[in-house]
Amino acid sequence: MPALLELQRSFSVFLLASKDQEIGRHIQEDGFSAAERLRIYRNTCRSTLVEALRMTYPAVDRLAGSDFFSAAAEQFAEHHPARSAYLNEYGSGFADFLAGLDSANGVPYLADVARFEWTLSVAANAEDAPVLEPSALLSVPPEENGALCFLGHPSVSFLELAYPADQIADAVLSGNDAAMAEVDISSGPVRLVVHRGPAGLEAERLGLPAYRFVSRLCGGEALGLLIESAADDAPALLAEQLAKGRLTGFRIAK
Protein backbone atom coordinates (compact mmCIF):
# COMPACT_ATOMS: atom_id res chain seq x y z
CA MET A 1 0.00 0.00 0.00
CA PRO A 2 1.61 3.31 -1.05
CA ALA A 3 1.97 6.12 1.47
CA LEU A 4 -0.34 9.04 0.66
CA LEU A 5 2.50 11.41 -0.26
CA GLU A 6 4.02 8.84 -2.59
CA LEU A 7 0.62 8.26 -4.20
CA GLN A 8 0.06 12.00 -4.71
CA ARG A 9 3.49 12.40 -6.30
CA SER A 10 2.79 9.50 -8.61
CA PHE A 11 -0.64 10.94 -9.53
CA SER A 12 0.97 14.31 -10.25
CA VAL A 13 3.46 12.69 -12.62
CA PHE A 14 0.52 11.38 -14.63
CA LEU A 15 -1.22 14.76 -14.61
CA LEU A 16 1.90 16.60 -15.74
CA ALA A 17 3.37 14.17 -18.23
CA SER A 18 0.64 11.52 -18.73
CA LYS A 19 3.34 9.02 -19.64
CA ASP A 20 4.06 7.51 -16.27
CA GLN A 21 1.47 4.83 -15.56
CA GLU A 22 2.83 3.98 -12.09
CA ILE A 23 -0.27 5.44 -10.45
CA GLY A 24 -2.44 3.10 -12.54
CA ARG A 25 -1.43 0.10 -10.41
CA HIS A 26 -3.36 1.53 -7.49
CA ILE A 27 -6.62 2.19 -9.30
CA GLN A 28 -9.62 -0.14 -9.57
CA GLU A 29 -10.45 -0.61 -13.21
CA ASP A 30 -13.97 -2.14 -13.36
CA GLY A 31 -15.28 -1.10 -16.76
CA PHE A 32 -12.78 1.66 -17.41
CA SER A 33 -9.01 1.41 -17.58
CA ALA A 34 -6.97 3.31 -15.02
CA ALA A 35 -5.72 5.59 -17.81
CA GLU A 36 -9.28 6.39 -18.93
CA ARG A 37 -10.24 7.29 -15.37
CA LEU A 38 -7.10 9.34 -14.80
CA ARG A 39 -7.54 11.23 -18.06
CA ILE A 40 -10.86 12.64 -16.81
CA TYR A 41 -8.94 14.42 -14.06
CA ARG A 42 -6.07 15.45 -16.31
CA ASN A 43 -8.46 16.91 -18.89
CA THR A 44 -10.22 18.99 -16.25
CA CYS A 45 -6.93 20.25 -14.81
CA ARG A 46 -5.68 21.17 -18.28
CA SER A 47 -8.88 22.76 -19.57
CA THR A 48 -9.30 24.83 -16.40
CA LEU A 49 -5.86 26.33 -16.98
CA VAL A 50 -6.57 26.92 -20.68
CA GLU A 51 -9.81 28.73 -19.83
CA ALA A 52 -8.04 30.74 -17.10
CA LEU A 53 -5.55 31.89 -19.76
CA ARG A 54 -8.39 32.72 -22.16
CA MET A 55 -9.98 34.92 -19.48
CA THR A 56 -6.70 36.76 -18.92
CA TYR A 57 -5.78 37.09 -22.60
CA PRO A 58 -9.03 37.81 -24.51
CA ALA A 59 -7.39 40.00 -27.17
CA VAL A 60 -4.69 37.39 -27.84
CA ASP A 61 -7.49 34.83 -28.21
CA ARG A 62 -9.28 37.01 -30.78
CA LEU A 63 -6.12 37.90 -32.70
CA ALA A 64 -4.69 34.40 -32.86
CA GLY A 65 -7.99 32.58 -33.30
CA SER A 66 -9.58 30.24 -30.80
CA ASP A 67 -7.98 27.03 -32.16
CA PHE A 68 -4.48 28.47 -32.21
CA PHE A 69 -5.01 29.92 -28.73
CA SER A 70 -6.24 26.60 -27.32
CA ALA A 71 -3.29 24.70 -28.77
CA ALA A 72 -0.76 27.27 -27.53
CA ALA A 73 -2.40 27.45 -24.09
CA GLU A 74 -2.44 23.63 -23.80
CA GLN A 75 1.23 23.53 -24.62
CA PHE A 76 1.98 26.31 -22.15
CA ALA A 77 -0.07 24.61 -19.41
CA GLU A 78 1.78 21.36 -19.97
CA HIS A 79 5.11 23.01 -19.22
CA HIS A 80 3.94 25.59 -16.70
CA PRO A 81 1.69 24.08 -14.01
CA ALA A 82 -0.08 26.40 -11.59
CA ARG A 83 1.75 27.23 -8.39
CA SER A 84 -1.29 28.21 -6.37
CA ALA A 85 -5.05 27.76 -6.29
CA TYR A 86 -5.48 31.46 -6.94
CA LEU A 87 -5.70 31.21 -10.73
CA ASN A 88 -5.62 34.96 -11.34
CA GLU A 89 -1.91 34.53 -10.65
CA TYR A 90 -1.61 31.95 -13.39
CA GLY A 91 -0.09 32.70 -16.78
CA SER A 92 2.63 35.28 -16.12
CA GLY A 93 5.02 33.68 -18.60
CA PHE A 94 2.53 33.29 -21.45
CA ALA A 95 3.81 36.31 -23.40
CA ASP A 96 7.39 35.05 -23.41
CA PHE A 97 6.12 31.61 -24.36
CA LEU A 98 4.24 33.10 -27.34
CA ALA A 99 7.31 35.08 -28.32
CA GLY A 100 9.29 31.84 -28.39
CA LEU A 101 6.87 30.04 -30.72
CA ASP A 102 8.07 29.59 -34.28
CA SER A 103 4.82 30.93 -35.62
CA ALA A 104 2.69 33.28 -33.55
CA ASN A 105 0.03 32.57 -36.17
CA GLY A 106 1.53 35.25 -38.38
CA VAL A 107 0.85 37.97 -35.82
CA PRO A 108 4.17 39.65 -34.95
CA TYR A 109 2.71 41.73 -32.13
CA LEU A 110 0.95 38.83 -30.36
CA ALA A 111 3.48 38.60 -27.51
CA ASP A 112 3.28 42.35 -26.87
CA VAL A 113 -0.51 42.20 -26.71
CA ALA A 114 -0.12 39.36 -24.19
CA ARG A 115 2.33 41.46 -22.14
CA PHE A 116 -0.21 44.28 -22.14
CA GLU A 117 -3.09 42.00 -21.10
CA TRP A 118 -1.05 40.40 -18.32
CA THR A 119 -0.30 43.85 -16.92
CA LEU A 120 -4.00 44.72 -17.05
CA SER A 121 -4.84 41.51 -15.23
CA VAL A 122 -2.25 42.17 -12.52
CA ALA A 123 -3.65 45.67 -12.05
CA ALA A 124 -7.26 44.41 -11.97
CA ASN A 125 -6.50 41.81 -9.30
CA ALA A 126 -3.91 43.66 -7.21
CA GLU A 127 -4.69 44.00 -3.55
CA ASP A 128 -6.79 46.92 -2.44
CA ALA A 129 -4.88 49.82 -0.92
CA PRO A 130 -5.89 53.33 0.09
CA VAL A 131 -5.26 56.19 -2.31
CA LEU A 132 -2.88 58.81 -0.92
CA GLU A 133 -4.82 62.03 -0.41
CA PRO A 134 -2.82 65.17 -1.29
CA SER A 135 -3.90 66.71 2.02
CA ALA A 136 -1.81 64.08 3.83
CA LEU A 137 1.26 65.86 2.49
CA LEU A 138 0.37 69.11 4.29
CA SER A 139 1.87 67.66 7.46
CA VAL A 140 5.31 67.42 5.82
CA PRO A 141 7.51 70.46 6.67
CA PRO A 142 8.69 72.20 3.45
CA GLU A 143 12.37 71.53 4.27
CA GLU A 144 11.63 67.78 4.15
CA ASN A 145 9.89 67.81 0.76
CA GLY A 146 13.07 66.71 -0.99
CA ALA A 147 13.23 63.61 1.22
CA LEU A 148 9.67 62.52 0.39
CA CYS A 149 9.60 58.95 -0.93
CA PHE A 150 6.28 57.73 -2.30
CA LEU A 151 4.84 54.26 -2.31
CA GLY A 152 3.14 53.25 -5.56
CA HIS A 153 -0.32 51.69 -5.43
CA PRO A 154 -0.03 47.84 -5.63
CA SER A 155 -1.82 47.91 -8.99
CA VAL A 156 0.76 50.17 -10.72
CA SER A 157 2.95 48.61 -13.44
CA PHE A 158 5.19 50.04 -16.13
CA LEU A 159 5.52 48.54 -19.55
CA GLU A 160 7.67 49.28 -22.60
CA LEU A 161 6.49 47.58 -25.79
CA ALA A 162 7.80 47.52 -29.35
CA TYR A 163 4.25 47.52 -30.78
CA PRO A 164 1.19 49.66 -29.93
CA ALA A 165 -0.38 46.72 -28.10
CA ASP A 166 -2.74 48.90 -26.06
CA GLN A 167 -4.34 50.31 -29.20
CA ILE A 168 -4.46 46.86 -30.84
CA ALA A 169 -6.12 45.24 -27.82
CA ASP A 170 -8.72 48.02 -27.57
CA ALA A 171 -9.54 47.77 -31.27
CA VAL A 172 -9.79 43.98 -31.38
CA LEU A 173 -11.88 43.69 -28.22
CA SER A 174 -14.32 46.38 -29.29
CA GLY A 175 -14.67 44.61 -32.63
CA ASN A 176 -13.95 47.92 -34.31
CA ASP A 177 -12.49 47.09 -37.73
CA ALA A 178 -11.99 50.76 -38.57
CA ALA A 179 -9.95 51.29 -35.39
CA MET A 180 -7.95 48.17 -36.17
CA ALA A 181 -7.24 49.44 -39.69
CA GLU A 182 -5.91 52.69 -38.22
CA VAL A 183 -3.29 50.94 -36.10
CA ASP A 184 0.20 51.62 -37.42
CA ILE A 185 2.25 48.71 -36.12
CA SER A 186 5.47 50.41 -37.18
CA SER A 187 4.71 53.53 -35.13
CA GLY A 188 7.54 52.73 -32.73
CA PRO A 189 7.72 51.74 -29.07
CA VAL A 190 5.04 52.68 -26.54
CA ARG A 191 5.60 53.29 -22.84
CA LEU A 192 2.65 52.67 -20.57
CA VAL A 193 1.72 53.10 -16.94
CA VAL A 194 -1.12 50.78 -15.98
CA HIS A 195 -3.05 50.99 -12.73
CA ARG A 196 -6.42 50.53 -11.08
CA GLY A 197 -7.65 53.78 -9.60
CA PRO A 198 -10.99 54.98 -8.23
CA ALA A 199 -12.12 55.41 -11.86
CA GLY A 200 -11.22 51.83 -12.79
CA LEU A 201 -8.43 50.30 -14.86
CA GLU A 202 -6.34 52.72 -16.83
CA ALA A 203 -3.45 52.32 -19.26
CA GLU A 204 -1.85 55.66 -20.09
CA ARG A 205 0.86 56.28 -22.66
CA LEU A 206 3.72 58.47 -21.48
CA GLY A 207 6.61 60.16 -23.26
CA LEU A 208 10.07 59.02 -22.23
CA PRO A 209 10.84 61.80 -19.67
CA ALA A 210 7.46 61.44 -17.97
CA TYR A 211 7.73 57.63 -18.03
CA ARG A 212 11.09 57.81 -16.27
CA PHE A 213 9.82 60.31 -13.72
CA VAL A 214 6.62 58.43 -12.88
CA SER A 215 8.26 55.00 -12.68
CA ARG A 216 10.96 56.33 -10.36
CA LEU A 217 8.38 58.23 -8.31
CA CYS A 218 6.20 55.13 -7.85
CA GLY A 219 9.34 53.09 -7.19
CA GLY A 220 10.08 55.13 -4.06
CA GLU A 221 12.94 57.42 -5.14
CA ALA A 222 13.30 60.61 -3.09
CA LEU A 223 11.45 63.55 -4.62
CA GLY A 224 14.50 65.83 -4.36
CA LEU A 225 16.59 63.58 -6.58
CA LEU A 226 13.76 63.23 -9.07
CA ILE A 227 13.15 66.95 -9.38
CA GLU A 228 16.87 67.61 -9.93
CA SER A 229 16.99 65.22 -12.85
CA ALA A 230 13.50 65.64 -14.23
CA ALA A 231 11.76 68.02 -16.50
CA ASP A 232 10.17 71.30 -15.42
CA ASP A 233 6.78 69.68 -15.30
CA ALA A 234 7.65 67.58 -12.22
CA PRO A 235 5.10 69.37 -9.96
CA ALA A 236 2.33 68.79 -12.52
CA LEU A 237 3.31 65.13 -12.94
CA LEU A 238 3.31 64.60 -9.17
CA ALA A 239 -0.11 66.22 -8.88
CA GLU A 240 -1.41 64.01 -11.67
CA GLN A 241 -0.18 60.80 -10.00
CA LEU A 242 -1.92 61.83 -6.78
CA ALA A 243 -5.12 62.70 -8.61
CA LYS A 244 -5.19 59.37 -10.48
CA GLY A 245 -4.64 57.37 -7.32
CA ARG A 246 -1.29 55.86 -8.37
CA LEU A 247 0.26 56.55 -4.95
CA THR A 248 -0.76 54.90 -1.71
CA GLY A 249 1.63 56.32 0.91
CA PHE A 250 4.91 58.08 1.62
CA ARG A 251 7.81 58.20 4.02
CA ILE A 252 10.55 60.72 4.76
CA ALA A 253 14.00 59.38 3.88
CA LYS A 254 16.49 59.75 6.72
Next chain:
Amino acid sequence: MIPSVHGQAGGSIPAQAGIGLRFQHHRAVLEEKPRVAWFEVHSENYFGGGTPLRYLDTIRHDYPVSLHGVGLSLGSAEGLDERHLARLRRLMERIEPGLVSEHLAWNAVDGTHFADLLPLPLTEETLSVVGRNIEVTQDFLGRQILLENPSSYLRYRHSSIPEWQFMAEIAERTGCGILCDVNNIFVSACNHGFDARHYLRSLPAEHIGEIHLAGHRMRSFDDGRSIRIDDHGSRVCDEVWQLYAFATERFGQVPTLIEWDTDVPALSVLTEEAAKAQAIMDAQLRHARAA
Protein backbone atom coordinates in the same frame (compact mmCIF):
# COMPACT_ATOMS: atom_id res chain seq x y z
CA MET B 1 -14.61 26.71 21.30
CA ILE B 2 -15.75 26.00 17.77
CA PRO B 3 -19.28 27.25 17.11
CA SER B 4 -21.94 24.72 16.22
CA VAL B 5 -23.18 24.10 12.69
CA HIS B 6 -26.40 26.03 13.02
CA GLY B 7 -26.91 29.57 14.22
CA GLN B 8 -23.56 31.15 13.32
CA ALA B 9 -23.27 34.68 14.63
CA GLY B 10 -23.38 37.47 12.05
CA GLY B 11 -24.86 36.94 8.59
CA SER B 12 -25.82 33.39 9.49
CA ILE B 13 -27.05 31.19 6.67
CA PRO B 14 -30.77 30.43 6.95
CA ALA B 15 -32.12 26.90 6.49
CA GLN B 16 -33.48 27.88 3.08
CA ALA B 17 -32.50 27.55 -0.55
CA GLY B 18 -29.61 29.75 -1.76
CA ILE B 19 -27.68 30.21 -4.99
CA GLY B 20 -24.02 29.97 -5.97
CA LEU B 21 -23.06 33.50 -7.03
CA ARG B 22 -20.84 33.85 -10.09
CA PHE B 23 -19.27 37.00 -11.59
CA GLN B 24 -21.82 37.07 -14.42
CA HIS B 25 -24.55 37.86 -11.90
CA HIS B 26 -22.85 40.40 -9.63
CA ARG B 27 -24.48 43.34 -11.32
CA ALA B 28 -27.92 41.73 -11.69
CA VAL B 29 -27.96 40.91 -7.98
CA LEU B 30 -27.09 44.49 -7.02
CA GLU B 31 -29.53 46.07 -9.43
CA GLU B 32 -32.47 43.68 -9.20
CA LYS B 33 -32.11 42.57 -5.56
CA PRO B 34 -33.67 39.17 -6.33
CA ARG B 35 -35.51 37.27 -3.62
CA VAL B 36 -32.75 34.80 -2.72
CA ALA B 37 -32.23 33.61 0.86
CA TRP B 38 -28.43 33.56 0.66
CA PHE B 39 -25.47 33.34 -1.70
CA GLU B 40 -22.35 31.21 -1.76
CA VAL B 41 -19.15 32.20 -3.58
CA HIS B 42 -15.90 30.43 -4.41
CA SER B 43 -13.37 31.85 -1.96
CA GLU B 44 -10.46 31.78 -4.41
CA ASN B 45 -12.30 34.10 -6.82
CA TYR B 46 -12.02 36.87 -4.24
CA PHE B 47 -8.41 36.44 -3.12
CA GLY B 48 -7.38 39.58 -5.01
CA GLY B 49 -8.66 43.13 -4.66
CA GLY B 50 -10.60 45.30 -7.06
CA THR B 51 -14.02 44.92 -8.60
CA PRO B 52 -15.08 41.37 -7.55
CA LEU B 53 -14.36 42.07 -3.90
CA ARG B 54 -16.11 45.43 -4.08
CA TYR B 55 -19.24 43.74 -5.43
CA LEU B 56 -19.10 41.11 -2.71
CA ASP B 57 -18.65 43.80 -0.04
CA THR B 58 -21.93 45.33 -1.18
CA ILE B 59 -23.83 42.09 -1.74
CA ARG B 60 -23.01 40.81 1.73
CA HIS B 61 -24.84 43.77 3.25
CA ASP B 62 -28.07 42.58 1.63
CA TYR B 63 -27.65 38.79 1.79
CA PRO B 64 -25.98 36.21 4.03
CA VAL B 65 -22.86 34.90 2.27
CA SER B 66 -21.06 31.57 2.53
CA LEU B 67 -17.43 31.02 1.42
CA HIS B 68 -16.82 27.78 -0.45
CA GLY B 69 -13.23 26.82 -1.23
CA VAL B 70 -11.97 24.61 -4.04
CA GLY B 71 -8.19 24.86 -3.62
CA LEU B 72 -7.15 24.42 0.00
CA SER B 73 -6.19 20.77 -0.60
CA LEU B 74 -7.29 19.35 2.75
CA GLY B 75 -6.08 15.95 1.56
CA SER B 76 -2.45 16.95 0.97
CA ALA B 77 -0.10 14.61 2.80
CA GLU B 78 2.52 17.36 3.01
CA GLY B 79 0.18 19.74 4.85
CA LEU B 80 -1.47 23.01 3.88
CA ASP B 81 -0.27 26.05 1.95
CA GLU B 82 0.04 28.76 4.60
CA ARG B 83 -0.30 31.54 2.05
CA HIS B 84 -3.63 30.07 0.91
CA LEU B 85 -4.84 29.84 4.51
CA ALA B 86 -3.77 33.43 5.19
CA ARG B 87 -5.65 34.68 2.13
CA LEU B 88 -8.72 32.74 3.17
CA ARG B 89 -8.60 34.20 6.66
CA ARG B 90 -8.21 37.72 5.33
CA LEU B 91 -11.24 37.23 3.07
CA MET B 92 -13.19 35.68 5.93
CA GLU B 93 -12.45 38.63 8.20
CA ARG B 94 -13.66 41.03 5.54
CA ILE B 95 -16.80 39.16 4.43
CA GLU B 96 -17.81 37.59 7.78
CA PRO B 97 -19.40 34.57 6.09
CA GLY B 98 -22.11 32.49 7.73
CA LEU B 99 -20.42 29.27 6.60
CA VAL B 100 -16.97 28.29 5.36
CA SER B 101 -16.54 25.04 3.46
CA GLU B 102 -14.02 22.92 1.55
CA HIS B 103 -13.77 19.49 -0.10
CA LEU B 104 -12.62 16.03 0.78
CA ALA B 105 -9.95 16.09 -1.96
CA TRP B 106 -6.39 17.07 -2.69
CA ASN B 107 -4.99 19.39 -5.36
CA ALA B 108 -1.42 20.22 -4.48
CA VAL B 109 1.88 18.40 -4.09
CA ASP B 110 5.50 19.62 -4.14
CA GLY B 111 4.44 23.20 -4.87
CA THR B 112 2.39 22.31 -7.95
CA HIS B 113 -1.32 23.06 -7.89
CA PHE B 114 -3.87 21.09 -9.91
CA ALA B 115 -7.12 22.79 -10.83
CA ASP B 116 -9.42 19.91 -9.96
CA LEU B 117 -10.67 18.07 -6.88
CA LEU B 118 -8.46 15.00 -6.97
CA PRO B 119 -9.59 11.77 -5.30
CA LEU B 120 -8.15 10.41 -2.07
CA PRO B 121 -7.65 6.81 -1.02
CA LEU B 122 -9.96 6.30 1.94
CA THR B 123 -7.59 4.79 4.51
CA GLU B 124 -6.54 5.26 8.12
CA GLU B 125 -3.59 7.36 6.95
CA THR B 126 -5.87 9.64 4.94
CA LEU B 127 -8.20 9.97 7.94
CA SER B 128 -5.32 11.24 10.02
CA VAL B 129 -3.99 13.55 7.25
CA VAL B 130 -7.40 15.12 6.52
CA GLY B 131 -8.23 15.26 10.22
CA ARG B 132 -5.00 17.10 10.99
CA ASN B 133 -5.41 19.51 8.07
CA ILE B 134 -8.97 20.33 9.12
CA GLU B 135 -7.85 20.94 12.69
CA VAL B 136 -5.08 23.26 11.47
CA THR B 137 -7.62 25.10 9.30
CA GLN B 138 -10.22 25.47 12.04
CA ASP B 139 -7.58 26.68 14.52
CA PHE B 140 -6.16 29.14 12.01
CA LEU B 141 -9.56 30.51 10.99
CA GLY B 142 -10.93 30.36 14.52
CA ARG B 143 -14.13 28.71 13.36
CA GLN B 144 -15.70 25.49 12.22
CA ILE B 145 -15.60 24.53 8.56
CA LEU B 146 -17.83 22.17 6.59
CA LEU B 147 -16.36 19.30 4.57
CA GLU B 148 -17.98 18.39 1.24
CA ASN B 149 -18.06 14.92 -0.31
CA PRO B 150 -16.72 15.12 -3.90
CA SER B 151 -17.83 13.40 -7.12
CA SER B 152 -15.34 10.78 -8.15
CA TYR B 153 -14.35 8.90 -11.29
CA LEU B 154 -11.95 6.43 -9.76
CA ARG B 155 -11.37 4.41 -6.63
CA TYR B 156 -8.10 3.13 -5.24
CA ARG B 157 -7.48 -0.55 -4.71
CA HIS B 158 -6.26 0.03 -1.17
CA SER B 159 -9.20 2.17 0.02
CA SER B 160 -10.59 0.45 3.08
CA ILE B 161 -13.26 2.82 4.41
CA PRO B 162 -16.57 3.61 2.68
CA GLU B 163 -16.85 7.32 1.92
CA TRP B 164 -19.94 7.84 4.12
CA GLN B 165 -18.13 6.31 7.06
CA PHE B 166 -15.04 8.42 6.30
CA MET B 167 -17.11 11.63 6.30
CA ALA B 168 -18.82 10.71 9.57
CA GLU B 169 -15.51 9.79 11.22
CA ILE B 170 -13.85 13.07 10.18
CA ALA B 171 -16.78 15.09 11.54
CA GLU B 172 -16.58 13.16 14.79
CA ARG B 173 -12.81 13.62 15.14
CA THR B 174 -12.49 17.28 14.17
CA GLY B 175 -15.86 18.83 15.02
CA CYS B 176 -16.22 19.97 11.42
CA GLY B 177 -19.65 19.90 9.83
CA ILE B 178 -20.64 18.00 6.70
CA LEU B 179 -21.59 19.66 3.46
CA CYS B 180 -23.65 16.92 1.87
CA ASP B 181 -23.57 17.26 -1.92
CA VAL B 182 -26.50 15.14 -3.04
CA ASN B 183 -25.56 15.38 -6.72
CA ASN B 184 -22.02 14.20 -5.94
CA ILE B 185 -23.38 11.22 -4.02
CA PHE B 186 -25.59 10.36 -6.99
CA VAL B 187 -22.74 10.76 -9.52
CA SER B 188 -20.32 8.64 -7.47
CA ALA B 189 -23.01 6.05 -6.69
CA CYS B 190 -23.70 5.62 -10.42
CA ASN B 191 -20.01 5.57 -11.33
CA HIS B 192 -19.01 3.10 -8.65
CA GLY B 193 -22.21 1.13 -8.12
CA PHE B 194 -23.14 1.85 -4.53
CA ASP B 195 -26.52 2.74 -3.06
CA ALA B 196 -26.96 6.52 -2.75
CA ARG B 197 -29.76 6.15 -0.18
CA HIS B 198 -27.56 3.95 1.99
CA TYR B 199 -24.91 6.72 1.84
CA LEU B 200 -27.46 9.32 3.00
CA ARG B 201 -28.81 7.00 5.72
CA SER B 202 -25.26 6.48 7.02
CA LEU B 203 -24.36 10.17 7.41
CA PRO B 204 -24.83 11.59 10.93
CA ALA B 205 -27.78 14.03 10.67
CA GLU B 206 -26.50 16.16 13.55
CA HIS B 207 -23.35 17.08 11.59
CA ILE B 208 -25.03 18.13 8.33
CA GLY B 209 -24.54 21.87 7.95
CA GLU B 210 -25.39 22.38 4.30
CA ILE B 211 -26.61 20.58 1.18
CA HIS B 212 -25.45 21.16 -2.40
CA LEU B 213 -27.48 20.47 -5.54
CA ALA B 214 -26.23 20.77 -9.12
CA GLY B 215 -26.48 19.31 -12.59
CA HIS B 216 -24.07 16.82 -14.10
CA ARG B 217 -23.62 15.27 -17.53
CA MET B 218 -23.23 11.82 -18.94
CA ARG B 219 -20.07 11.21 -20.95
CA SER B 220 -20.61 8.38 -23.39
CA PHE B 221 -17.91 6.37 -25.10
CA ASP B 222 -18.17 4.92 -28.63
CA ASP B 223 -18.44 1.38 -27.29
CA GLY B 224 -21.55 2.23 -25.27
CA ARG B 225 -19.92 2.69 -21.89
CA SER B 226 -20.72 5.90 -20.00
CA ILE B 227 -19.62 7.73 -16.92
CA ARG B 228 -21.27 10.64 -15.11
CA ILE B 229 -19.24 13.85 -14.89
CA ASP B 230 -20.00 16.52 -12.30
CA ASP B 231 -19.80 19.69 -14.41
CA HIS B 232 -22.38 21.98 -12.74
CA GLY B 233 -23.62 22.90 -16.19
CA SER B 234 -27.32 22.03 -16.24
CA ARG B 235 -30.48 21.78 -14.15
CA VAL B 236 -30.64 19.33 -11.26
CA CYS B 237 -31.88 16.00 -12.66
CA ASP B 238 -35.01 14.19 -11.45
CA GLU B 239 -33.15 11.40 -9.66
CA VAL B 240 -31.17 13.99 -7.66
CA TRP B 241 -34.38 15.87 -6.72
CA GLN B 242 -35.78 12.57 -5.44
CA LEU B 243 -32.60 11.94 -3.46
CA TYR B 244 -32.81 15.49 -2.11
CA ALA B 245 -36.34 14.86 -0.86
CA PHE B 246 -35.01 11.75 0.86
CA ALA B 247 -32.15 13.79 2.36
CA THR B 248 -34.54 16.40 3.78
CA GLU B 249 -36.52 13.61 5.46
CA ARG B 250 -33.29 12.42 7.05
CA PHE B 251 -31.64 15.77 7.88
CA GLY B 252 -34.58 18.16 8.27
CA GLN B 253 -34.25 21.83 7.34
CA VAL B 254 -30.70 22.50 6.16
CA PRO B 255 -29.32 25.43 4.08
CA THR B 256 -29.43 24.16 0.49
CA LEU B 257 -27.47 25.56 -2.42
CA ILE B 258 -27.99 25.47 -6.18
CA GLU B 259 -24.58 25.42 -7.92
CA TRP B 260 -24.03 26.21 -11.59
CA ASP B 261 -20.52 26.87 -12.92
CA THR B 262 -20.31 26.08 -16.63
CA ASP B 263 -22.57 27.71 -19.24
CA VAL B 264 -23.98 29.83 -16.43
CA PRO B 265 -27.61 30.70 -17.31
CA ALA B 266 -29.71 33.77 -16.50
CA LEU B 267 -30.17 34.43 -12.80
CA SER B 268 -33.89 33.61 -13.19
CA VAL B 269 -33.03 29.98 -14.05
CA LEU B 270 -31.11 29.71 -10.80
CA THR B 271 -33.90 31.27 -8.76
CA GLU B 272 -36.32 28.75 -10.37
CA GLU B 273 -34.09 25.89 -9.26
CA ALA B 274 -33.79 27.39 -5.78
CA ALA B 275 -37.60 27.71 -5.61
CA LYS B 276 -37.89 24.02 -6.47
CA ALA B 277 -35.51 23.12 -3.63
CA GLN B 278 -37.42 25.42 -1.28
CA ALA B 279 -40.72 23.73 -2.20
CA ILE B 280 -39.25 20.35 -1.29
CA MET B 281 -37.97 21.73 2.03
CA ASP B 282 -41.37 23.31 2.77
CA ALA B 283 -43.18 20.07 1.97
CA GLN B 284 -40.87 18.19 4.29
CA LEU B 285 -41.54 20.69 7.06
CA ARG B 286 -45.33 20.41 6.64
CA HIS B 287 -45.00 16.66 6.63
CA ALA B 288 -42.85 16.68 9.79
CA ARG B 289 -45.30 18.99 11.60
CA ALA B 290 -48.28 16.86 10.61
CA ALA B 291 -46.57 13.71 11.83
